[in-house]
Structure formats: structure tokens, C-alpha cells
Amino acid sequence: MEINVPGIVYLVGAGPGDPELLTLKALRLIKSCDALVHDALVSPQIIKETNKKTEIFNVGKRAGLCSVPQADTNLLIVKLAKEGKNVVRLKGGDPFVFSRGGEEVSFLEKNGISVEIVPGITSGIAAPSNFGIPLTHREAGSSITFVTGHEDINKDKKTVNWRLLAKSSDGLVIYMGMRNIGFIVKELLIGGLDENTKCAVIQEATLNNQKCLISELKNLAETISNKGFSSPSIIVIGSIVGFKVNNYINNLSDAFFPEKK
Structure with missing residues (x-):
């Protein structure tokens, strides 16, 4: 049998x-x-x-x-x-x-x-690292928060409190946040995050067609729209973005940084 x-x-x-x-x-x-x-x-x-x-x-x-x-x-x-x-x-x-x-x-x-x-390497770590953005830095970030931006903005009870995150973490790494980025930025500003906080959006990280834009928080949603960025993208928000390794980044193609054009 x-x-x-x-x-x-x-x-x-x-x-x-x-x-x-x-x-x-x-x-x-x-x-x-x-x-x-x-x-x-x-x-x-x-x-x-x-x-x-x-x-x-x-x-x-x-x-x-x-x-x-x-x-x-x-x-x-x-x-x-x-x-x-x-x-x-x-x-x-x-x-x-x-x-x-x-x-x-x-x-x-x-x-x-x-x-x-x-286990595998998650894009929230790989994307910023690939563009020389340190997720932690002694002068900029002792804490980092990984968070989903995929919640429905009409959802009655949200599990992500963006206003609280605005001041509770030195840096944010947002997965699946492109569709709700306008709402996310608004909530972070209401929560007290400086409108001039540096942000990075990294699309198709580690692939041949990867690209990255740098923006201030107040202009983030508009810049994403103007530059035609879409999913899948990782969004990094915090002063850590300002500590990107410039010598490393300058060795990458300018095509990765549309805002320079």
C-alpha cells in the first residue's frame, strides 16, 4: 500500500x-x-x-x-x-x-x-543602501521605522499613526506608499515634521532601470508626480537622506536622479 x-x-x-x-x-x-x-x-x-x-x-x-x-x-x-x-x-x-x-x-x-x-534582503534596506543613503548615522539617525503606506485613506480605523511617527522616529522607510503619498505627507506635517525634511524616492531598486529622486517633504507628492515615479518604490524620509554618500552617488548614472536635469 x-x-x-x-x-x-x-x-x-x-x-x-x-x-x-x-x-x-x-x-x-x-x-x-x-x-x-x-x-x-x-x-x-x-x-x-x-x-x-x-x-x-x-x-x-x-x-x-x-x-x-x-x-x-x-x-x-x-x-x-x-x-x-x-x-x-x-x-x-x-x-x-x-x-x-x-x-x-x-x-x-x-x-x-x-x-x-x-530570509531575503528586503527592499527597504537594499534601496537606500544602493544609493548610498545610510539608514542609521551617528549624526542623523539612531532609530529607523519601517512602515506600510498601503492603508486605505477611507479606512475607519487606521493602524498607522503618521502624526505620531512624525516625531517618534529619526527616519521612515515607507513601503507601498506611492498611491497615498499626498495623505502621508499631510499627516506628517500635521504631526510636526519639518517641511524641509529631506526625502528620497527609489524606484525599481537594484535593477538596471532603477532611479532615485531627492526632495523636501513639502514638495514630495508634487515632485513624485512631476517626475513620473511609480510603484514599486521605496520612500525614505528623514535627515539620514542628507547624509547620503556623495562620492558613491556621483559614480552612478545621472539618469537615476531626474531632479538634476
Whole structure:
């Protein structure tokens, strides 16, 4: 009598975009897995590292576009594992940073599936570092807050108190904040953050088409609109932006800094 032994699911962080920022462990698992279930922002170059027999499933979500419901993704991963397959669930950045990795792990464990977590470099760290912006600096920042800007502005009860964040952290790194940037800036100003605070917006971080703009807080929403920046972008707000490593930045293409043109 044949007994089906469930496979294992590896929840793997793909990093911020550049395939060379993938960890060695992540690459080994991608090359050897039976099934790969990946997000929309994972580089095609990384997906090509799978072997010829690997089943590949795209379950990515993009704002404003049709996407696979999270419940369907959960069921798919469980189904593949129960078929005895070793599954790589490949997520952009780190699987536990502004991701639904925690939800997926809970669902898998409830269904008796073993899970192993493989961390990845989150874009909130990679994006500013790639443009020479230190997230902490002895003269500018002893604290940094990572926060989502994706909350609906009409939501009755918001979990992000932007007015409080204006004074409670030396720097802010905002994920998924582009659609609500006008509201976010308004709330930060009401909270007492100086209107001249330096800000950086970094689009498509670590990829060949990456670009960055620098602005003061009071002009941030207008500058983003005028320069045509869009998602996926990371927004960095705080005096740490003013401590960017200029010699490093000057070695990058001016195309990364549209405000200079």
C-alpha cells in the first residue's frame, strides 16, 4: 500500500530584485525544487534557475491588476506539498517583511505541512543602501521605522499613526506608499515634521532601470508626480537622506536622479 509522504515548503526571500543579491541557500533550493510558486516582482532570471522538471506557478499580485487570491495561493501550496513535492514559495524581498508569509506559514502548519524559512534582503534596506543613503548615522539617525503606506485613506480605523511617527522616529522607510503619498505627507506635517525634511524616492531598486529622486517633504507628492515615479518604490524620509554618500552617488548614472536635469 502506497503512503503519500508530504513534501516540505521552503518560504524563500528572493531579495530586492537584482538576481545577484539572492542568497546561496535560496539559489540551491530554487535549482532543486519540484515546484516553484512565485510572486510578480521576482526576477525572470531567478525563475530561469529552476531545473527542467520544475513546475512553475505565477501567483503574483500587482496593484490595479487581476491577481490570484491569497486563499487560492494557500490551497495551491498545500496541494503541491501533499503530492509529495518539495516546494519553493518564492517571495520578493524577505518573506516576513510586509508580505503575507506569516499567513501562509500558519495555513501550511494547520494542514500538517513542514515549512522552512529562508530570509531575503528586503527592499527597504537594499534601496537606500544602493544609493548610498545610510539608514542609521551617528549624526542623523539612531532609530529607523519601517512602515506600510498601503492603508486605505477611507479606512475607519487606521493602524498607522503618521502624526505620531512624525516625531517618534529619526527616519521612515515607507513601503507601498506611492498611491497615498499626498495623505502621508499631510499627516506628517500635521504631526510636526519639518517641511524641509529631506526625502528620497527609489524606484525599481537594484535593477538596471532603477532611479532615485531627492526632495523636501513639502514638495514630495508634487515632485513624485512631476517626475513620473511609480510603484514599486521605496520612500525614505528623514535627515539620514542628507547624509547620503556623495562620492558613491556621483559614480552612478545621472539618469537615476531626474531632479538634476
